[in-house]
Amino acid sequence: MATVLITGGSSGIGLGFARRFAADGHNLVLVARDQARLDKAAAELHDRYGVHIDTISADLATPDGCATVEKHLTSTAVGVLVNNAGHSLPEPYPRSPLADEERMLDLLVRAPLRLTHAAIPGMVARGKGAILNIASVAGLLPAGTYGAAKAWLIHFSESLRRDLAPHGVRVLAVCPGFTHTNAPHIDTIPVWMWLSVDQVVDQAMRDLRRRKPRSIAGRHFKLYATAVHHAPRRLAARMARSRTPKD
Structure with missing residues (x-):
């Protein structure tokens, strides 16, 4: 079984993927900032599924944190990389502090870019592998710096998918909508719109097997994505002014 490295793997969607891959017998490498949470997640997963789990405490919004994980990716036969670490900001641009905006972009853009670059050579050499980039339906609309x-990340994934397909490496952009994680709940969003972590993970694993370019869970979010794709840009911009779904 391939070893799976998951960033942001101690909670939320990342932990959901960790459970799924562990249930399938894969050994794991979980990456997050909080070592105590990593240790708790690793112990629970090992006790339940019996797989081997390594942990790496690293802040991927920093060059040193990325370098730590890159070293592991280049020295270990990681067969699946899940770029999941990330967060949004409570205030839209430019009301959020610039330092916070830069840190968010470092985490959402630079970290996946660097870790994917480190993982690809080994996967290509082995002639197999998979990269799952956890994006968002927010990326389908002009929705601030987060979107x-x-x-x-979506376009990066789709370009990379074409480039790596001849080498046996699959790439999937996972685009969740509103998902129940450890993030604060948004009371103004109707209950029926929310997805569970398992729904997102189940759909992603199906779409990975089917070699699809994007994975969107939930019929309502699939309809949303279709409407956005076909809507005139002026209408799409209006849609983006409302609160855009975030993972």
Whole structure:
């Protein structure tokens, strides 16, 4: 079984992927900033599934944090990389502090760029592998810097998918909508719109097997994505002014 490295793997969607891959018998490498949370997640997963789990405490919004994980990716046969670490900001641009904006972009753009670059040579040499980039349906609309970063991740994934397909490496952009994670709940969003982590993970694993370029869970978010794709740009911009779904 391939070893799976998951960033942001101690909670939320990242932990959901960790459970799924562990249930399938894969060994894991979990990356997050909080070592205590990593240790708790690793112990629970090992006790339940019996797989081997390594942890790496690293802040991927920093060059040193990325370098730590890159070293692991280049020295270990990691067969699946899940770029999941990320967060949004409570205030839109430019009301958020510039330092916070830069840190968010470092985490959402620079970290996946660097870690993917480190993982690709080994996967290509082995003739197999998979990269799952956790984007968002927010990336389908002009939705501030968060949406712009997720749009970059979607397009990056789709370009990389074409380039790596001849080498046996699959790439999938996972685009969740509103998902129940450890993030604060948004009371103004109707209950029926929310997805569970398992729904997002289940759909992503199906779409990975089907070699699809994007994975969108939930019929309502699939309809949303279709409407956005076909809507005139002026209408799409109006849609973006409302609160855009975020993972």
